[in-house]
Amino acid sequence: MNNQPSDNFFEKLHLFISRKTLIKLVISNPRIRTEELKSLIVTLVELKSGIRLNVVYRYPTKDITKNYPVDEGIQLIKESLQQNFYNADLFSAGETVQLSISKNNKVNLSVHSISEQLISPLKHDRIKARIIETPGNIYLRELGILNANFELRREMSDKYIQINRYVELLEPFIRELQLPDGFQIADMGSGKGYLTFALYDYLTTKLGKSPVMIGVESRDELVKLSNEIAEKSGFTNLHFITGTIKEVALEKIDILIALHACDTATDDAIFRGITAGASLIVCAPCCHKQIRKNFKVTNALKDIMKHGILEERQAEIITDGIRALILEAHGYKTQVFEFISTEHTQKNVMIVGRKIIGQPIYREKNYESIRELKEFFGIKQHYLEELFVGQAKAEIVDLANKISFGIDKSTLYL
Numbered sequence: 001m002n003n004q005p006s007d008n009f010f011e012k013l014h015l016f017i018s019r020k021t022l023i024k025l026v027i028s029n030p031r032i033r034t035e036e037l038k039s040l041i042v043t044l045v046e047l048k049s050g051i052r053l054n055v056v057y058r059y060p061t062k063d064i065t066k067n068y069p070v071d072e073g074i075q076l077i078k079e080s081l082q083q084n085f086y087n088a089d090l091f092s093a094g095e096t097v098q099l100s101i102s103k104n105n106k107v108n109l110s111v112h113s114i115s116e117q118l119i120s121p122l123k124h125d126r127i128k129a130r131i132i133e134t135p136g137n138i139y140l141r142e143l144g145i146l147n148a149n150f151e152l153r154r155e156m157s158d159k160y161i162q163i164n165r166y167v168e169l170l171e172p173f174i175r176e177l178q179l180p181d182g183f184q185i186a187d188m189g190s191g192k193g194y195l196t197f198a199l200y201d202y203l204t205t206k207l208g209k210s211p212v213m214i215g216v217e218s219r220d221e222l223v224k225l226s227n228e229i230a231e232k233s234g235f236t237n238l239h240f241i242t243g244t245i246k247e248v249a250l251e252k253i254d255i256l257i258a259l260h261a262c263d264t265a266t267d268d269a270i271f272r273g274i275t276a277g278a279s280l281i282v283c284a285p286c287c288h289k290q291i292r293k294n295f296k297v298t299n300a301l302k303d304i305m306k307h308g309i310l311e312e313r314q315a316e317i318i319t320d321g322i323r324a325l326i327l328e329a330h331g332y333k334t335q336v337f338e339f340i341s342t343e344h345t346q347k348n349v350m351i352v353g354r355k356i357i358g359q360p361i362y363r364e365k366n367y368e369s370i371r372e373l374k375e376f377f378g379i380k381q382h383y384l385e386e387l388f389v390g391q392a393k394a395e396i397v398d399l400a401n402k403i404s405f406g407i408d409k410s411t412l413y414l
């Protein structure tokens with residue numbers, strides 16, 4: 001491999017390191033297909049002792065991370081390309097460089113400058129450096145958010161912003177949990193899996209966590225597609241299964257997310273989360289048809305709710321308000337907030353429930369409030385409340401106690 005293209009490649013690598021513009025280097029395509037080591041991911045880290053190359057060795061079931069002094073790291077990269085791998089993709093702030101080696105050791109180098117599109121203003125937003133990186137991001141490319149050159153497709157910028165915002169928002173909630181290796185995350189109604197992939201990527205690559213993540217989706221074609229993309233991305237503990245939120249069999253749920261799961265599918269998700277004793281439940285509800293169809297308002301509000309849009313807003317408030325009350329009733333500290341500007345999505349309310357050890361776990365008071373609300377709005381039933389009806393109070397208390405590693409209340413500023 002002692003030829004001009006590879007010399008040029010290592011010159012570029014030296015330059016990006018010295019200018020600190022290296023985003024990442026991905027070494028992939030093992031020379032021996034059956035080799036356990038699938039790829040190396042190299043980034044720059046600044047430690048007290050100076051700049052180091054951080055190398056993640058990616059295996060099917062685990063990642064091993066090591067830091068090397070720059071010269072030693074570059075030597076290791078050279079040897080890996082001579083002996084173990086056929087491909088290297090180098091990403092810097094301004095250029096992408098691909099080195100590919102053929103079976104007879106012919107080396108080819110291609111260099112592309114990164115299009116202005118990534119850094120130019122889009123709508124009112126600048127696509128600045130975001131938490132989910134685009135260079136070499138296979139799942140974002142496969143999902144159509146990036147083009148073949150790993151550049152953001154203008155028409156997908158809202159989705160990209162939403163994905164980033166969502167991961168940024170979840171990060172502190174997940175960080176505060178004490179999670180063992182192999183903790184399980186269920187994404188209910190995962191759809192094409194945009195957010196599932198991004199969260200898995202961030203937790204494993206950036207936070208060094210080892211979750212098992214399962215996307216549950218009723219549409220089989222989406223499940224097949226998502227599993228293929230997970231495999232291409234080397235996400236060995238991310239799986240998608242066909243099933244319904246209500247009935248799918250899951251071994252356990254430590255974190256449950258449900259984003260824009262339609263209508264009462266959000267309630268099925270919350271019910272699964274609560275009854276599994278999940279430590280964290282995060283939902284961004286979608287349409288709120290069930291309550292809207294049930295309103296029988298006879299008081300002064302009827303003169304306001306005759307306007308369709310106001311009736312719709314009222315349905316959202318009541319549906320999500322009761323969901324929050326039910327989460328609290330089962331020992332979850334609950335927050336309801338807008339997670340992104342309406343410019344990017346209208347469906348921007350998020351409900352977060354964090355299971356707090358020591359939080360009162362059954363609050364008759366909340367169910368009393370729900371009864372009053374239902375009476376006021378002439379609502380016969382709230383779907384989530386109905387799911388709990390029939391379960392003895394003692395059983396609910398027992399379910400709520402099934403917590404394995406929630407947050408100790410004494411460590412929180414509530």
Ligand SMILES: C[S@@+](CC[C@H](N)C(=O)[O-])C[C@H]1O[C@@H](n2cnc3c(N)ncnc32)[C@H](O)[C@@H]1O
Pocket residue numbers: 188189190191192193194195216217218219222243244245246258259260261262265268286
């Ligand atoms: C609006 S999409 C949202 C997808 C994804 N969570 C996201 O935010 O990009 C809702 C998805 O939930 C699925 N879904 C709706 N109800 C479901 C249920 N009861 N069980 C499983 N999947 C469901 C739909 O097929 C659809 O793909």
